[in-house]
Amino acid sequence: MSILSLRNVSYQYPLEAEKAVKHISFDLKEGKVYGVIGANESGKTTLCNIMRGFIPELYKGELTGEILYKGKDIAEYNIGDLASEIGYSFQNPFTQISGVKETVFEEIAYGMENLGISREQMTARVNELAALFNLEELINENPFELSGGQKQRVALASVTALDPKIIILDEPTSQLDPKSTEDIFKVVEHLKKQGKTIFLVEHKVDLLAEYCDEIFLLSGGEMVMQGKTKDILSDEKVLKYGAGLPQIVLYFLQSELNNANIPLTVEAAYQMLEGSE
Numbered sequence: 551m552s553i554l555s556l557r558n559v560s561y562q563y564p565l566e567a568e569k570a571v572k573h574i575s576f577d578l579k580e581g582k583v584y585g586v587i588g589a590n591e592s593g594k595t596t597l598c599n600i601m602r603g604f605i606p607e608l609y610k611g612e613l614t615g616e617i618l619y620k621g622k623d624i625a626e627y628n629i630g631d632l633a634s635e636i637g638y639s640f641q642n643p644f645t646q647i648s649g650v651k652e653t654v655f656e657e658i659a660y661g662m663e664n665l666g667i668s669r670e671q672m673t674a675r676v677n678e679l680a681a682l683f684n685l686e687e688l689i690n691e692n693p694f695e696l697s698g699g700q701k702q703r704v705a706l707a708s709v710t711a712l713d714p715k716i717i718i719l720d721e722p723t724s725q726l727d728p729k730s731t732e733d734i735f736k737v738v739e740h741l742k743k744q745g746k747t748i749f750l751v752e753h754k755v756d757l758l759a760e761y762c763d764e765i766f767l768l769s770g771g772e773m774v775m776q777g778k779t780k781d782i783l784s785d786e787k788v789l790k791y792g793a794g795l796p797q798i799v800l801y802f803l804q805s806e807l808n809n810a811n812i813p814l815t816v817e818a819a820y821q822m823l824e825g826s827e
């Protein structure tokens with residue numbers, strides 16, 4: 551079933567000559583992971599803000615089209631209530647950290663304070679999230695004194711704490727090393743298994759190939775390609791729009807192995823080559 555639908559959505563920031571998002575339509579299904587790619591300034595963050603209701607609530611400008619959450623216009627929801635339905639982790643974790651809490655524990659618990667749950671339940675939930683996001687050793691640290699990658703994990707844990715149905719992640723790994731990046735993707739996989747719908751803006755296409763069900767490609771504010779991961783991330787046209795393709799796909803496209811069935815991951819390539827021997 552579709553949990554969030556956009557119908558012909560366009561948006562123009564105030565005083566801007568051009569629309570940042572143009573005629574976008576899609577349906578997000580429960581429990582699926584969507585990877586969102588596109589060159590800089592193609593409209594990815596703007597789209598995230600529209601889906602979370604920050605546009606037009608916090609940013610003015612002209613928004614047209616329909617945004618339906620569980621079949622109801624998103625404007626009919628209270629923006630605060632939406633936080634426990636649609637979680638949003640910003641591109642810059644500095645923006646996300648509340649600034650009013652002195653420990654990682656309190657920071658993760660912060661959003662839960664208004665949900666009317668007991669202190670015991672809250673503590674159990676924070677401990678569970680600290681384990682999931684590998685934050686146990688940092689639990690008493692001040693969030694502002696952490697590294698960029700650690701802050702990012704705290705921000706993600708805080709968003710997940712509210713148990714939203716949809717989680718929007720805007721470039722969650724941009725400040726992370728390869729090991730921490732892989733950890734975030736493992737968390738994404740874990741959240742998917744819990745039935746969450748994930749909308750993941752990310753440039754690391756090799757990992758998107760492994761973890762996503764579908765890919766959306768934006769260019770100049772338009773959705774120029776959209777479909778199953780294996781169809782989009784093996785298509786040379788993606789390069790034309792300034793986005794990347796997985797390393798193994800680039801290799802196959804340039805080699806005599808180029809055929810209709812390009813593998814997206816190294817593992818899939820091994821399996822394919824073994825099968826052809």
Ligand SMILES: Nc1ncnc2c1ncn2[C@@H]1O[C@H](COP(=O)(O)OP(=O)(O)OP(=O)(O)O)[C@@H](O)[C@H]1O
Pocket residue numbers: 563564566570588589590591592593594595596597
């Ligand atoms: N607050 C704003 N006011 C006016 N224009 C904006 C604002 N934020 C973004 N834009 C413009 O909207 C367009 C889309 O930007 P957006 O940040 O959504 O793209 P993006 O794909 O997320 O880029 P990046 O990968 O660099 O984060 C760009 O032309 C940008 O200059």
